[in-house]
Structures are given as structure tokens and as C-alpha cells.
Amino acid sequence: MTYKKHLRYKYIFGPVPSRRLGLSLGIDLMPHKTCTLNCVYCECGKTTNLTMNCKEYIPVEPLQEELKDFLSSNPKLDFITFSGSGEPTLHTGIKEIINFIKKDCPKYKIALLTNGTLFFQPDIRKQISGVDIVIASLDAASKQNFKKINRPHPGLDLPEIIEGLVSLRKEFAKQLWMEVFLVPGINDNRDELNRIKKTLSLIYPDKIQLNTLDRPGVESWIRPASKKDLLDAASYLNGADVIKSLDSMSNDGVLNKNDCNYLLSIIKRRPCTAEDISKISDNSLEEIYRHLDALIEKGLIVKKNMPRGAFYTFDS
Numbered sequence: 001m002t003y004k005k006h007l008r009y010k011y012i013f014g015p016v017p018s019r020r021l022g023l024s025l026g027i028d029l030m031p032h033k034t035c036t037l038n039c040v041y042c043e044c045g046k047t048t049n050l051t052m053n054c055k056e057y058i059p060v061e062p063l064q065e066e067l068k069d070f071l072s073s074n075p076k077l078d079f080i081t082f083s084g085s086g087e088p089t090l091h092t093g094i095k096e097i098i099n100f101i102k103k104d105c106p107k108y109k110i111a112l113l114t115n116g117t118l119f120f121q122p123d124i125r126k127q128i129s130g131v132d133i134v135i136a137s138l139d140a141a142s143k144q145n146f147k148k149i150n151r152p153h154p155g156l157d158l159p160e161i162i163e164g165l166v167s168l169r170k171e172f173a174k175q176l177w178m179e180v181f182l183v184p185g186i187n188d189n190r191d192e193l194n195r196i197k198k199t200l201s202l203i204y205p206d207k208i209q210l211n212t213l214d215r216p217g218v219e220s221w222i223r224p225a226s227k228k229d230l231l232d233a234a235s236y237l238n239g240a241d242v243i244k245s246l247d248s249m250s251n252d253g254v255l256n257k258n259d260c261n262y263l264l265s266i267i268k269r270r271p272c273t274a275e276d277i278s279k280i281s282d283n284s285l286e287e288i289y290r291h292l293d294a295l296i297e298k299g300l301i302v303k304k305n306m307p308r309g310a311f312y313t314f315d316s
């Protein structure tokens, strides 16, 4: 994997250490920042194109060329993951890309990170049926809290979204994980947790995961849930897993170079600490800080202090 290759890639990024999926190569199908929701905690920044319009947002062919090029060196990866700057199920070419990976690089498993809002459409469920894991979100089971946390497109209807997830479960026999993002003061009370619990029991996910703010979100008023509150909520939701911090992951050292453009491509999709970056780099923390300082000086990224440390984030 060389420095020059990374610079050429526009639609794939990483590999990055994922808290849930191990070492993951990201595919970003959406222009920043296009989504059906505008979540208060979104780590990619504010949604600037709030839409339910499905189309080929980025061209499929050049993306396939990037994948072919990157995967030709047979890299060690745990997953190839649809994630990035928005909601991937809005892209009409997702099935073609999944088929391409399964045909040309069958040894790699595919994950889809989605907000799950479009699964009420049977065609979208069919489009993604070839992935190995779907990780979908459900942060609220009341309309009021759905609006407060996820700030949806006006065309979305929560009961219809839930029906879509139930239908997906019936049709999708592989792994379906549901993620609940805990926002203290909104969805951490017993009433809302109870509604979420009942809804999840209709969906029958293989796993329930609880998440909370780890990186800077869109709104500065959000605070992370305490460890105790996370553990209490996890046990109330029938033994949900609390998503582990990157701090507990090992250094895979998959990159032998770091440069400003590469760092920028990662940070654009996901705010990181210098320590997060050191987990995918052989470079010293000193060198990483030097590159990060250079990006700050150019006005391309900003530093935000969070409980887990100083995060470097895209200045959108």
C-alpha cells in the first residue's frame, strides 16, 4: 500500500480501525453531506442536502476502479464498509457495487452502516441483500424524540420506518445489528427506553449495540452518557453491547506512510484523535501531530476537546 495510491482515491478511504468491525475499508457513496436525517450527534457534520431522492450520487465505474486497484494487493481487512458522508442506501448503484465486490473479491465481507430510514421501500431492501452485515440505527421510538434527535426529512414517517426494519428482518437472514445512540436528557429515560425495547423486540436483531458521543457531534450541547448510564440502559435493553472505545484496540500498523492528504481523507469522514490515527500508522505520535498541526495551520481542520481527548475534525 503506497502513499501515491492513497492520494488517487476519491471514493474509498482507510482502512480505518472501526470500533465494531475491526479493520475496515470505507466506501463513501455520498457527497458531503447528503442524508435522510440530520442527527444532532452526526460526526460528519450538519446535513446540507436533506433528501429522500435516490440517484447515482457518485459514478459507479471510477469507484469500482479504485476498489480493484486497492484490493489487487490483497490487503488484510475485516470488512469493506459502506459508510462515510451520508446515507448509502440513497445511492441507486449500491447493488451493482455489492455484486462487483462479491464477484471480483469474494473473500472480503461487506458491511452496511445505515440509518435504516428507507427500508420501507421493498426495492431498497432487495438492493442491499448481498451484504454480510447490516448495522441500522434506531435512536427513538416516539415521533417526538425521533424529531429531536434525528431531525428527519419531512417525508419520513417513524411507524413506516419501523415496519421497514421488521420487513428487512423477515427477508434478510444474515446479521442484522441495531444501534441505539444514547443522548442524555432525550432518550435515556425509562419511558423512551421501554418504547425502544418494545420496538426492537418486533425487529428481532441479532445484536443490539448502545453508542454514545465519542467524537464531536453537530450540536455542542450534546454530552456523552456516563458509563454507568450506558451499562444500565444496556442491561435494560436485554443485554445490549456497549460499543467499545478505540482505546482498547490494538495497533495494526497497516500504513507505513502518513501525509496530510491521507489524514484529511480520513478526518473528513470521521473525527479522530492523534491516538486513533496512530492505530493505523507506523509513524510516531510526534510525526502525526506535526501533520495535524500543518492541516490546522492551513485552516482545513479544527481541534475540539472531548472527554476522550482532543479530536481533529473537518472544518465544513
Ligand code: SF4
Pocket: 035, 036, 037, 038, 039, 041, 042, 043, 044, 047, 085, 086, 087, 114, 115
Ligand atoms: S449520523 Fe448517519 S443518519 Fe444521522 S445525519 Fe449523520 S450520516 Fe445521516
